[in-house]
Amino acid sequence: MGRAAPLSFVCAVAHLAGAYFSSRNRLRGQGGGGRLIWQQLINGLVTGSTYALIALGYTMVYGVLQLINFAHGEIYMAGAFAGLLLVTAAELPFLAALVLAMVIAACVGVVVEFVAYRPLRRSSRLAVLISAIGMSIFLQNLGLWIFGPSTRSFLPPFPVVSFEIGGLRTNTLHLLTLAVALAMMVGLQFLVARTKMGKAMRAVAQDREAAALMGISVNRTIAFTFAIGSALAAAAGVMVGMLFNAVTPTMGIMPGLKGFVAAVLGGIGHIPGAMLGGLVLGMIEVLGVALLSSQWRDAIAFAILILVLLYRPSGLLGKPAPEKV
């Protein structure tokens, strides 16, 4: 499979789905099914961009620690709550609240690493994985204890205007979500490729011991990676909180798993892969929902996980693990 394969795959599915809708609608004498599918794809792009933000945290942490941070969904939840409280209780302007929520989530991520993972640095991977699951459950319950189980409304603190582009309906909140996700990805790409800390992250991911011999503080680099991944998850949490007008202590479970699927789909440990995996997952989900029904949404995501693990465990962009010389 080449680089273009994922894209052509999505296009093919979209084409088939479009054909399906047009034929169904022709029976009803309506037409315009192609438009409906493009409408769905816009929604898929918005959801997918939030999956991508979550997936980036998984993939970066996996890169430096070979660990699936199963508490990542809870950090997303913490970010959503932080954003909600900063907008409602502290009445901060939206962008300030978003940035501050990211900072708060980054701190939570660093504390999680320090408490749950760092003491197990030399333990088996199974022990760390169990610690991760424990941390996830702990944070959910901490959220329930602090905020209670009821769903809170998260109305965007700015007017949401709906409009049409080329016959497709969208609104300013969708566009803002895409813009935030895009800005984060560009920023991350710059950070990883150009900054000293980014180079340290890549060095630790490729060879932790050799990185230490370069004078890189491995612990500090790992903490930094958690901070960045957590901040991205918080951005996703705030945007999704507003998109669904809902924030709850258990909101991180499903998006956390979806982000993980997206990271695996793109190739775990591969940063552009996580971005692509998130977008592709979002699109496939909406297309599946359009073709089947919305009850299938989660099943589709996990079917993708199983298929990727069976047939292409290195993901869309990941290369099969190179042999160590």
Next chain:
Amino acid sequence: MLVIDGVVTHYGPIEALKGVSLEVRQGEIVTLIGANGAGKTTLLRTISGLIRPTHGRITYEGRDLFSMPPEQIVAAGVAHVPEGRRVFPLMSVAENLELGAFARRDPAGVREDMERVFRLFPRLAERKTQAAGTLSGGEQQMLAIGRALMARPRLLLLDEPSMGLAPVIVENIFQVIREINAAGTTILLVEQNAHMALATAHRGYVMETGRIVLSDSADRLLKNEAVRKAYLGG
């Protein structure tokens, strides 16, 4: 310059170093020879902080290295070229060299040193933008040494620089090791190729199962009957 005194290091329950003492003086090339599993690599890893020793003292220029993390040991002026080269395979040659200078804050000096590495190893200059994982074994060894030099170390630890390389390339690498030493860097060299190592070094230590069993000038070790039998093929 470097004084190691009674160092004991464990891998889990296994005692890999059983009280090792040795000394490296300013300006020397000191070699440590011995069979596979004698503990040579463990000693280098203990010096550079990758493994914590359980007992003993390690002092470098009067400073205690015993409980320092690796990044501080690098900053103190000790660079380690690890066994198996361990270059960053997905990064370019230039990026690998930049990482070698990670702890430094003098961009002008770093540029200067990169030019110096390219003069020592012209092959690396030709492959500046190539991913390190695609280099040949010899080129990777050159890169690993160049990367360590980028830290501008006063003491260079070299672990098996000849491993798996063709004789011509080994000659070339040892020539560069002598040049690096002549330019003022002290070297502690671990080698299985005892002949090459003793021909290059000023002094040598022989290690067996976690202990130093012999130490002398390199010339005398080359002529030593026991050493000839065990490590030089008779």
